[in-house]
Structures are given as structure tokens and as C-alpha cells.
Amino acid sequence: MKKVSLADISKELGVSKTLVSFVMNGKAEExxxxxxxxxxxxxxxxxxxxxANYLAxxxxxxxxxxxxxxxxxISNTFFxxxxxxxxxxxIKYGYNVIFGSSDEDSKKSTKLIDVFLDxxxxxxxxxxxxxxxxxxxKLQKAKIPNVMVxxxxxxIEGNIVVVNNKEGAFQIxxxxxxxxxxxxxxxxxxxxxxxxxxRLEGYKAALVxxxxxxxxxxxxxxxxxxxxxxxxKAVKELLENDVEVIFFTNNHLAFLGLKLIKEHNRKNKRQVxxxxxxxxxxxxxxxxxxxxxxQPISLLGKNAVDxxxxxIDSDTLVNEKRVxxxxxxxxx
Amino acid sequence: MKKVSLADISKELGVSKTLVSFVMNGKAEExxxxxxxxxxxxxxxxxxxxxANYLAxxxxxxxxxxxxxxxxxISNTFFxxxxxxxxxxxIKYGYNVIFGSSDEDSKKSTKLIDVFLDxxxxxxxxxxxxxxxxxxxKLQKAKIPNVMVxxxxxxIEGNIVVVNNKEGAFQIxxxxxxxxxxxxxxxxxxxxxxxxxxRLEGYKAALVxxxxxxxxxxxxxxxxxxxxxxxxKAVKELLENDVEVIFFTNNHLAFLGLKLIKEHNRKNKRQVxxxxxxxxxxxxxxxxxxxxxxQPISLLGKNAVDxxxxxIDSDTLVNEKRVxxxxxxxxx
DNA sequence: CATTTTAGCTAAATCGTTTAAGTAGCAAGG
DNA sequence: CCTTGCTACTTAAACGATTTAGCTAAAATG
Numbered sequence: 099m100k101k102v103s104l105a106d107i108s109k110e111l112g113v114s115k116t117l118v119s120f121v122m123n124g125k126a127e128e129x130x131x132x133x134x135x136x137x138x139x140x141x142x143x144x145x146x147x148x149x150a151n152y153l154a155x156x157x158x159x160x161x162x163x164x165x166x167x168x169x170x171x172i173s174n175t176f177f178x179x180x181x182x183x184x185x186x187x188x189i190k191y192g193y194n195v196i197f198g199s200s201d202e203d204s205k206k207s208t209k210l211i212d213v214f215l216d217x218x219x220x221x222x223x224x225x226x227x228x229x230x231x232x233x234x235x236k237l238q239k240a241k242i243p244n245v246m247v248x249x250x251x252x253x254i255e256g257n258i259v260v261v262n263n264k265e266g267a268f269q270i271x272x273x274x275x276x277x278x279x280x281x282x283x284x285x286x287x288x289x290x291x292x293x294x295x296x297r298l299e300g301y302k303a304a305l306v307x308x309x310x311x312x313x314x315x316x317x318x319x320x321x322x323x324x325x326x327x328x329x330x331k332a333v334k335e336l337l338e339n340d341v342e343v344i345f346f347t348n349n350h351l352a353f354l355g356l357k358l359i360k361e362h363n364r365k366n367k368r369q370v371x372x373x374x375x376x377x378x379x380x381x382x383x384x385x386x387x388x389x390x391x392x393q394p395i396s397l398l399g400k401n402a403v404d405x406x407x408x409x410i411d412s413d414t415l416v417n418e419k420r421v422x423x424x425x426x427x428x429x430x
Numbered sequence: 431m432k433k434v435s436l437a438d439i440s441k442e443l444g445v446s447k448t449l450v451s452f453v454m455n456g457k458a459e460e461x462x463x464x465x466x467x468x469x470x471x472x473x474x475x476x477x478x479x480x481x482a483n484y485l486a487x488x489x490x491x492x493x494x495x496x497x498x499x500x501x502x503x504i505s506n507t508f509f510x511x512x513x514x515x516x517x518x519x520x521i522k523y524g525y526n527v528i529f530g531s532s533d534e535d536s537k538k539s540t541k542l543i544d545v546f547l548d549x550x551x552x553x554x555x556x557x558x559x560x561x562x563x564x565x566x567x568k569l570q571k572a573k574i575p576n577v578m579v580x581x582x583x584x585x586i587e588g589n590i591v592v593v594n595n596k597e598g599a600f601q602i603x604x605x606x607x608x609x610x611x612x613x614x615x616x617x618x619x620x621x622x623x624x625x626x627x628x629r630l631e632g633y634k635a636a637l638v639x640x641x642x643x644x645x646x647x648x649x650x651x652x653x654x655x656x657x658x659x660x661x662x663k664a665v666k667e668l669l670e671n672d673v674e675v676i677f678f679t680n681n682h683l684a685f686l687g688l689k690l691i692k693e694h695n696r697k698n699k700r701q702v703x704x705x706x707x708x709x710x711x712x713x714x715x716x717x718x719x720x721x722x723x724x725q726p727i728s729l730l731g732k733n734a735v736d737x738x739x740x741x742i743d744s745d746t747l748v749n750e751k752r753v754x755x756x757x758x759x760x761x762x
Numbered sequence: 763c764a765t766t767t768t769a770g771c772t773a774a775a776t777c778g779t780t781t782a783a784g785t786a787g788c789a790a791g792g
Numbered sequence: 793c794c795t796t797g798c799t800a801c802t803t804a805a806a807c808g809a810t811t812t813a814g815c816t817a818a819a820a821t822g
Contacts, residue, residue: 486778
């Protein structure tokens with residue numbers, strides 16, 4: 099509210115700014131300031147309502163105590179929850195979070211990275227879009243602490259926090275196979291993101307491991323534009339192709355497919371099941387039997403922050419990849 | 431990536447920092463820098479990859495081009511969407527957004543306000559919690575641009591962006607009355623937030639306006655702690671009390687009540703309808719007839735940012751209250 | 763008693779900008 | 793020829809902290 103500076107306090111007490119600075123930073127002892135003086139300063143500071151000016155501090159020390167978070171879309175539940183867990187974890191270490199949404203657009207995300215760097219964030223947590231590789235490489239060269247979350251690139255190293263996409267998908271699909279299903283369709287979100295590729299791989303691996311022949315016809319790729327129409331089309335084709343189960347590689351696709359499948363199940367005797375990687379909270383309510391993977395979102399955030407803080411504190415870029423297991427839940 | 435300063439450029443060209451600063455800020459003409467020189471500077475700046483240091487700039491000018499956003503919980507869809515729209519709008523004006531979640535806890539939110547002020551945000555967009563009044567008054571006294579969104583306090587003035595809670599609730603409930611329903615229950619989120627009070631008022635007003643006697647027994651208040659159990663209890667009591675419709679004052683309560691009502695409707699001949707203020711996207715899928723209010727979230731965000739920017743630019747605190755109408759949607 | 767050490771503090775540079783105030787040189791006005 | 797005014801710049805002081813190097817007086821050392 100006011101704007102009391104170190105200088106104000108020092109003038110008031112007739113001492114130097116240096117002394118006040120030392121005291122305020124807890125370096126009184128180290129700098130051999132007498133206890134008497136230390137107390138006087140602390141008292142005065144409180145009395146005058148002194149608050150250090152972050153900007154000045156940051157300018158001088160090069161530490162802003164802010165981390166930048168770049169997600170695909172903060173209004174998406176997954177990223178919103180991730181943001182929350184990052185916020186909570188960051189605050190524990192004394193950091194605040196500045197965020198931006200990239201809409202899976204590399205231009206936007208690199209722009210955001212630039213802006214955040216200009217704002218001198220201490221580190222960046224990024225859910226990278228297709229095409230961000232080079233920019234992330236630049237960050238690494240410039241020794242700017244960074245972590246990729248949820249996605250990464252197979253052609254570059256880095257700090258990575260992801261879930262076990264392949265194994266998770268494998269487990270989900272194998273679970274269906276154990277129920278004696280053989281014709282398992284797949285609707286895949288095909289936007290060049292590595293985690294989706296891995297989920298598809300997991301699907302394939304589950305088939306192979308259980309000696310079911312892989313059928314191209316049963317895998318439908320859906321891209322970002324007109325996702326709704328495309329998803330509907332994919333599901334319809336699969337239903338016509340007599341699938342017993344459909345595996346969706348993300349929650350949004352599952353959501354889009356659900357309606358059609360409910361309709362199908364109401365009209366037909368032959369019931370189609372659903373499984374998906376990730377879900378929405380409400381799916382429990384839908385009275386559709388569904389098996390889905392649950393991502394440990396809050397652990398993703400926690401690990402991301404830990405990795406960032408580790409890098410900031412140690413002043414080195416580690417190269418750590420953390421893979422967290424998903425849970426598998428069944429609604430009957 | 432690098433760290434080229436004004437001084438570096440000025441040395442390189444043998445001119446003063448001031449000149450370079452003028453050019454970089456587009457004040458060349460105004461400050462009568464020759465075109466020749468202007469071009470030379472711009473070229474050199476590009477060549478050296480100059481980027482202004484935000485911190486230094488902010489320290490000097492007192493403008494950080496950052497706005498602080500305080501919501502109850504960023505992981506909640508409503509706030510996540512709000513955050514997104516604020517982000518998008520802010521970026522148009524050249525601002526970034528730093529956020530924090532208060533969990534409806536005044537201590538947390540005032541703490542966040544303090545931290546954000548220390549970080550010298552140019553303005554604050556706040557979804558205030560119960561008890562934040564005094565702090566907001568302080569902001570106003572200190573002339574710090576601020577806007578309250580989604581909630582406000584009747585005992586203080588300020589800049590406010592909200593939806594028409596009372597009228598909206600009125601319309602929703604009256605819609606039910608027009609369908610010849612008479613026993614209309616209400617489950618209210620009772621946490622001392624003004625918008626909830628207004629929604630309840632709207633409910634009551636709709637009854638009165640349509641000559642239905644208000645019955646205390648049909649209104650259940652649910653608070654924050656153990657919300658799930660409490661909501662269930664409330665719904666059960668209402669069902670036992672032979673209501674025909676239940677009006678939920680927010681989406682989360684509706685969500686919690688849905689399951690029970692679906693069950694009730696399956697078991698009983700007498701069907702109970704649902705209406706609610708606000709919804710979740712998936713409710714369309716539930717095959718429960720429901721009427722709900724749709725908040726113009728993105729307009730809320732847009733207006734909030736506009737109000738903040740207006741204050742920042744004009745250097746005065748306006749006192750503007752913007753009330754946006756909700757839409758009403760019916761799922762059959 | 764001269765010298766070194768230490769306790770307790772201060773001066774001044776620095777981070778990278780912005781900006782108020784000034785200056786040198788030249789043209790125009792009276 | 794002196795003043796005024798303009799052009800195209802520069803100087804230096806901020807902004808509010810941190811931090812290096814140093815200073816003084818008293819205490820310890822030989």
C-alpha cells in the first residue's frame with residue numbers, strides 16, 4: 099500500500115542501507131551486526147510496514163521467484179488441475195506462477211517462452227507443442243531451467259515428467275482382452291504428440307501380446323480441426339465394423355464418442371464397451387460401463403516443480419525423466 | 431538467451447543509452463532523433479538480439495505489464511475458463527497473468543494479494559472470498575486498480591463484473607413454475623458469498639411472483655465442509671418431502687444431487703426434475719431433463735480485463751458495476 | 763607500545779532501464 | 793551582432809534493492 103524503501107528505514111535510523119539490507123535478509127549475524135541494532139532495524143521495518151520491492155531485488159539478483167507455465171489450454175480440466183498442483187507446490191518454495199496457453203500451436207508457445215524469458219522467470223514448465231523442439235534446445239543451451247510435462251520429444255534430451263503412456267494403454271486394452279473381447283477399436287488423437295503415439299503403441303502391443311491380429315480398419319485417427327465431426331465419424335465407422343470395445347486415447351475423444359455409443363447400445367442388442375486413457379469426473383455418472391486410466395495429475399505437477407527448483411537451486415540443468423504410473427479404474 | 435543491454439548497443443554505436451532507449455521505445459521522432467540514426471540503432475539492436483529487460487523497465491516505470499488473478503480454485507472449470515478468457519484478453523493489451531487460488535479462504539487471498547502487490551502487478555482481478563472486504567477497501571484507498579469478478583460485497587463499492595444472479599435464478603425457477611410445478615425444492619451453497627444469496631433470493635422472488643407460498647422446509651443450505659454428505663442429505667430430505675423439482679444454486683451441487691435423483695427416478699413413478707444455476711458440459715449427456723443457467727464466462731473475463739486496463743491507463747479507479755445476463759438452456 | 767585482529771558498520775558500484783535537464787551548433791529574427 | 797529557437801543529441805539522476813571493498817575504533821597480540 100505504501101512504498102517504504104530500505105533507504106527510508108536507514109534514514110529514519112541514521113544507519114546505512116547496507117545494514118538494513120543485511121538485517122532484512124537474515125544476514126545480520128553473518129555480517130556481524132550487533133543484536134541491539136538488528137532488533138532496532140526489525141522493529142522499525144515492521145513499524146513502517148516495509149516490504150522489499152521484488153522488482154529491484156530481482157533486477158539485482160537475477161532471481162524473480164516466478165516460474166512460467168505453458169500449457170495447451172488452461173481451460174481444459176487436465177491442464178487446470180495441473181496448474182493447480184504446480185501452483186501449490188511452487189508456493190511452498192516461494193515461487194509464483196505466470197501462465198499462458200499455446201493451443202498446441204508452436205508459434206504461440208515459443209512466443210510465450212520469449213515473453214516469459216523477458217520477464218525473467220527463473221524457470222519454465224512447458225507442455226510443449228509439436229515443433230517446439232528447437233526452442234527447447236535453445237533453452238537448454240542457454241541454461242535456462244526447464245521441464246517438459248505431459249509430452250516430450252524423442253529426438254531431444256531434457257527434463258521430463260510424464261505418465262507411462264504405453265504401459266498404461268497396454269494395461270487398459272489388455273484388461274479388455276482378458277474379458278474375452280477380440281474386436282477392439284481405437285480412436286486416436288493424432289496431432290503429432292508423443293504421448294498419443296505411445297498410447298497407440300500400447301494398444302497395438304496389447305493386441306500382439308495376446309495374439310490378436312492388428313487390424314488397420316479398427317484404428318481411426320482424429321486430428322484437431324473439426325474434432326467433433328471427425329470423432330463422430332470415426333465412432334460410427336467402428337460401430338458399423340462390429341467392434342466390441344472402443345479404446346479412446348484421451349478423455350475428450352471418449353466424451354465425444356460416448357453419446358453415439360449410448361445411442362447404439364440402446365438401439366442394439368449387441369452392447370459396445372468403452373475404455374479410455376484419462377477420463378472426466380462425470381463419467382462415473384453415465385451408467386455406461388467404462389474402464390479408464392487415471393493420471394496422477396497432482397504428482398505430475400509436484401514432480402515438475404521439484405525438477406525446476408532443483409535446477410534453479412543447483413544452477414545446473416539436470417537431465418531427468420520421470421515416468422509416473424497411471425491408475426486404472428472400472429465403472430460398471 | 432543472451433543478455434544484451436541498452437548500454438551494449440550504445441557503446442557499440444558510440445551514442446548514449448538515452449538515444450537508444452528513445453529509439454527502442456518508438457520515441458525517436460518525438461525526441462527528434464534523425465532518421466539515419468534511428469535506423470542505425472534499430473539495425474544494431476536486431477543484429478545483437480536486444481530484448482528489453484522487463485524487470486529494469488518495470489522498476490523504473492512502475493509498470494510490470496502483469497496482472498494478478500485470484501480465483502477460488504484454478505482447477506475448477508468455471509475459474510479455469512475464466513482464467514483462459516482473462517489470459518486471452520490480457521494478452522491483447524500486452525499483459526501477462528500471474529495467478530493464485532484462495533480456496534475461498536480470506537487469509538490465503540489476502541496473502542496472495544500482498545505477494546502480487548510486492549511483485550508490482552499493475553492490477554488485480556479478484557474473485558473475492560468472504561472477509562476480503564477490508565483488504566479490497568485498502569486496495570481502493572491505495573489506488574491500486576482492481577476488479578471483483580463473480581462475487582462482490584454489498585457493503586463496499588468498487589469495480590464489479592458479475593452475472594445477474596437474482597434475475598437468472600428467477601427466470602430458471604419461474605420456467606419451472608410455468609410447467610405447473612408447485613413444490614420446488616432448493617439446495618443452496620451457503621458460504622456467505624453474495625452471488626449465492628442472490629440466487630436464493632431469485633428463487634424466492636419467483637415463488638412470490640407466482641403466488642406460491644415459500645416453504646422453509648424446501649430450502650436446504652449446504653456449506654463447504656463435507657459438501658458431498660451434506661448435499662446428499664439435503665437432496666434425500668427434499669425427495670422425502672415430495673418435491674417435484676429441485677433447484678441447485680450451483681453446478682457442483684447439481685452434480686452431487688444428480689446421482690440420487692437419477693436413482694430416485696428409476697425407482698419411483700413420480701419423476702423429479704432438476705434445474706440449476708450453471709452446469710457442467712457433460713450434463714447434456716446424462717439423459718436427465720434439466721434446465722440450467724449458462725454463465726457468459728468469457729464475457730466476464732473480457733469485461734474484467736477491460737475494466738482493469740481502463741483503470742491502469744487512466745490512472746484512476748472507476749467505480750463500475752457490470753451485470754451480464756445468463757442464458758437459459760433446457761435439456762430434454 | 764606498536765601492530766594485528768576483529769567487531770560493527772558504511773560508501774559506492776551495480777543491475778538495466780527511463781527521463782528531466784542540459785548542451786553544442788547552427789539558422790533565423792530584430 | 794546579440795538573442796532566440798531549433799535540432800540532435802548527451803549527462804546524470806533516478807527506480808530500490810544487493811554486494812564488494814573498505815573504514816574506524818576498540819581489543820587482542822607480541
